[in-house]
Amino acid sequence: MEQTRTPQETEGTTSRPQRSPQSAPKIRIMQGFWAIVIRDLKRLWAQPIRLVSGVAQPLLYLFLLGSGLGATTQFGGAGYLQYIFPGVVTLSLLFTATFAAITIVFDREIGFLKAVLVAPIPRRAVALGKVFSGALQAFAQGVILLLTAPIIGVTFGFFELIGFLFFMLLGGLVFSSLGVAVATRFSSTEVFPVVINAVLLPMFFLSGALYPLDTAPGWIQTLAYVDPVAYAVDLLRGMTLGEFYFPVALSVTVLVAVIAVLVAESIRVFEKGEEA
Numbered sequence: 001m002e003q004t005r006t007p008q009e010t011e012g013t014t015s016r017p018q019r020s021p022q023s024a025p026k027i028r029i030m031q032g033f034w035a036i037v038i039r040d041l042k043r044l045w046a047q048p049i050r051l052v053s054g055v056a057q058p059l060l061y062l063f064l065l066g067s068g069l070g071a072t073t074q075f076g077g078a079g080y081l082q083y084i085f086p087g088v089v090t091l092s093l094l095f096t097a098t099f100a101a102i103t104i105v106f107d108r109e110i111g112f113l114k115a116v117l118v119a120p121i122p123r124r125a126v127a128l129g130k131v132f133s134g135a136l137q138a139f140a141q142g143v144i145l146l147l148t149a150p151i152i153g154v155t156f157g158f159f160e161l162i163g164f165l166f167f168m169l170l171g172g173l174v175f176s177s178l179g180v181a182v183a184t185r186f187s188s189t190e191v192f193p194v195v196i197n198a199v200l201l202p203m204f205f206l207s208g209a210l211y212p213l214d215t216a217p218g219w220i221q222t223l224a225y226v227d228p229v230a231y232a233v234d235l236l237r238g239m240t241l242g243e244f245y246f247p248v249a250l251s252v253t254v255l256v257a258v259i260a261v262l263v264a265e266s267i268r269v270f271e272k273g274e275e276a
Contacts, residue, residue, distance in 0.1 A: 029128075032121030036129025037136065040103060044137055054141045058092040059148070065210075081152040086236035087209025089145050093138045093171045094204060094229060098196055100134035101179030105192045127180065127266040134176030135169065142168045154240060164239040171232035174255050177262035178228075184269040203229045213245050228258045 044050060062081065146164070149155070156164060179196065186192045206220060207229040213221055224230040231251040238244040244251075 029122050029125045032125030033129045033132070035121070036126055037133040040100070040130070040133035041136065043103065051141065051144075054092060054096045055144050057095070058088045058145055061091060061210075062088045062148070062152070079153065082154050083212075083237075083241070084210055085149065085152060085154050086240050087207070087233050089142050089168065089236055090171060090207070090209055090229060090233045091204060092141050092145055093168060093232070094175045094200055096141050097134045097138035097172050097175035098179030098182070098200060099193070100137050100176060101130060101183035102189060102192055104130060104180065104183040105186050105189050108187050109189060123270040124267045127263065127270045130180045131173065131176045131263055131266065134179055135172035138172035138175065139169050142172070156239070160239050164236060167232070167235040167239060170252070170255055171236070173259050174228050174232060174262075177259050177266065180266045181262040181269075184266055203227050206230065207233045208245065209233045228255060231255055 062085065065084075143165075178199075182196055182199070183192060186195070206223050206227050208216065208220075208224060209229070213224055213230070213234075216224075231246060231254050234245045235248065235251050235255075238248065
């Protein structure tokens with residue numbers, strides 16, 4: 001004898017929430033993304049010397065170079081230490097974020113990257129996770145450096161501090177994207193640092209981090225327009241001293257465009273796999 005369902009039973013059956021098939025890939029991307037981020041942060045936590053050395057180098061620039069060269073130098077009413085502070089923070093972001101990508105090269109050397117790429121998560125999640133984890137590590141070190149600001153006489157209003165932190169994160173994403181895009185091309189942890197240093201040092205010294213661009217030679221000013229580090233330095237300096245060399249909208253647009261291009265390239269390489 002066929003049983004008929006009551007309206008309540010029918011309603012309970014039909015109203016049960018169903019997961020959309022379109023949402024499944026997004027969920028896998030987020031799961032893979034956070035798995036990569038958490039793994040890289042655990043690596044950093046297990047190697048505190050990386051955090052210490054990442055802070056020590058910028059502090060040497062700030063207190064040794066800054067004190068030596070800026071004993072009698074003033075820029076816009078600020079002392080040299082105050083002037084180069086945003087550049088030193090950018091230095092920390094630049095090297096920490098880009099060198100965080102060396103884990104990609106190391107994982108490729110030991111064969112772990114191949115295992116990650118065959119895992120049941122979208123490969124773009126690996127690329128995005130690597131970019132964000134590198135930016136987060138750099139941001140954390142930048143915050144530590146920010147604690148030294150009162151020592152050298154740098155003070156922030158509330159909105160200036162929020163802007164400084166936002167532009168720190170933006171710069172970290174740019175530099176981490178650069179590191180990941182470069183690291184995907186190498187399979188040796190010995191070659192990667194040499195190449196990335198050869199790229200980063202000219203970018204840093206051409207950025208105006210240690211000197212004002214408006215008094216620099218014309219060829220340096222021209223090269224600064226194609227140097228993403230210069231835009232990051234200028235945004236942080238503007239939040240610190242209230243003076244910008246580039247229009248803020250231009251700086252933000254350039255940095256966002258650089259992130260988009262480098263992340264797209266990294267995703268393309270990861271999706272091609274180990275044959276790339």
